[in-house]
Amino acid sequence: MGQSLVKNYIHIVFSTKYRAPVIYPPYDSELYGYLGGICNNLGSHVIKIGGYTNHVHILCMLSKKVALSKLLEELKSHSSKWMKTRNPSLINFYWQDGYGAFSVNPAEVERVIAYIDNQHEHHSKRSFQKEYRACLKKYKVDYDERYVWD
Numbered sequence: 001m002g003q004s005l006v007k008n009y010i011h012i013v014f015s016t017k018y019r020a021p022v023i024y025p026p027y028d029s030e031l032y033g034y035l036g037g038i039c040n041n042l043g044s045h046v047i048k049i050g051g052y053t054n055h056v057h058i059l060c061m062l063s064k065k066v067a068l069s070k071l072l073e074e075l076k077s078h079s080s081k082w083m084k085t086r087n088p089s090l091i092n093f094y095w096q097d098g099y100g101a102f103s104v105n106p107a108e109v110e111r112v113i114a115y116i117d118n119q120h121e122h123h124s125k126r127s128f129q130k131e132y133r134a135c136l137k138k139y140k141v142d143y144d145e146r147y148v149w150d
Contacts, residue, residue: 021053
């Protein structure tokens with residue numbers, strides 16, 4: 001085969017350290033734009049970014065040239081440093097170690113976009129921890145509760 005043809009939709013989720021509620025306006029939309037720029041610069045075309053006060057969701061097309069772990073390393077390290085420059089109150093901004101990344105069926109992309117769009121409404125009823133556990137269950141990911149939140 002002469003060409004490498006790849007189309008991997010990836011739904012990425014990661015939270016702030018200790019799930020601190022430090023992502024708020026106007027820095028939330030600026031952060032989403034910054035994260036989108038990192039993804040796009042690494043060839044991982046962004047479809048949707050959103051989140052809540054303590055976590056972000058990114059739906060993108062994973063580049064065929066960049067490993068998922070490298071994408072996450074770049075996203076978290078650069079955006080953490082950048083957020084600290086936005087306001088003195090964000091000087092202690094950190095991401096939690098780890099992340100969730102889930103492949104998305106092309107037929108489900110619109111549903112994931114709507115889900116990301118409705119994070120604020122969604123989290124008026126459900127905590128991030130419950131949301132994340134539901135994702136892990138849906139995607140049948142084995143995990144140890146003792147290590148998910150540290």
